[in-house]
Amino acid sequence: MNQETKVHVGRERPYGQFRAMVPSEEHGAYAAMVSSWTRGAEHMLPKTTEDIMGFFAEGHAVLVFDGEELISHVAATYTYSDGAIELGAMYTNEAHRGRGAGTVAVGTLLGVLREKYPDTMVFALANPSSAKVFARMGAAVMSPEDLSEEVWQPCESCPKNPGSIPFHCCDTPYNLSSIPKTGLSI
Numbered sequence: 001m002n003q004e005t006k007v008h009v010g011r012e013r014p015y016g017q018f019r020a021m022v023p024s025e026e027h028g029a030y031a032a033m034v035s036s037w038t039r040g041a042e043h044m045l046p047k048t049t050e051d052i053m054g055f056f057a058e059g060h061a062v063l064v065f066d067g068e069e070l071i072s073h074v075a076a077t078y079t080y081s082d083g084a085i086e087l088g089a090m091y092t093n094e095a096h097r098g099r100g101a102g103t104v105a106v107g108t109l110l111g112v113l114r115e116k117y118p119d120t121m122v123f124a125l126a127n128p129s130s131a132k133v134f135a136r137m138g139a140a141v142m143s144p145e146d147l148s149e150e151v152w153q154p155c156e157s158c159p160k161n162p163g164s165i166p167f168h169c170c171d172t173p174y175n176l177s178s179i180p181k182t183g184l185s186i
């Protein structure tokens with residue numbers, strides 16, 4: 001565990017009625033639920049419980065709770081060879097959508113990543129529902145050519161896009177580094 005990770009992991013902060021947390025390996029009990037969310041959602045890459053545990057171990061995820069109930073998750077899911085970080089595995093429990101939990105999750109993770117990796121570009125490949133959240137937060141749409149070829153490789157084996165059709169589902173790039181600082185961090 002590096003010094004930066006120690007600063008954040010396991011810490012949490014209240015946001016109105018929500019509580020945002022940067023989980024560690026100790027919070028692995030939540031990983032299976034997050035994995036099942038990603039596997040069940042229509043337009044997002046499925047992640048295994050081990051994948052999610054890896055994000056927790058790196059201090060690269062945010063969980064949002066309403067009381068004791070886990071309602072939302074987002075993570076830094078890839079770091080590419082050009083240094084760009086992809087934010088993904090973004091999900092809010094259906095019963096709690098439209099309450100701002102996804103916005104708190106994204107804003108909090110961006111705050112953490114900006115502190116840990118200040119000069120790094122953070123982006124997301126959005127589907128229509130996440131695109132609205134990113135756009136409302138102030139993110140700019142990117143040209144796909146602004147991203148390395150590597151970014152599109154997971155799409156080729158995505159079971160939710162069996163024809164490997166590019167620009168078909170969760171594939172509209174947003175530059176999240178262009179979002180003004182939200183003040184959300186941990």
Ligand SMILES: CC(C)(COP(=O)(O)OP(=O)(O)OC[C@H]1O[C@@H](n2cnc3c(N)ncnc32)[C@H](O)[C@@H]1OP(=O)(O)O)[C@@H](O)C(=O)NCCC(=O)NCCS
Nearest residue numbers: 044090091092097098099100101102103127129130132170
């Ligand atoms: C995308 C997703 C994570 C958004 O989560 P969410 O918790 O509903 O997001 P928010 O509540 O922050 O924002 C959703 C809407 O609620 C509104 N909202 C309501 N109350 C709000 C509040 N107090 N604060 C902020 N926004 C609020 C927002 O304006 C937003 O409207 P918009 O979509 O027109 O911009 C969720 O729809 C989801 O899990 N979808 C399925 C998985 C998926 O497709 N993930 C993306 C993969 S690319």
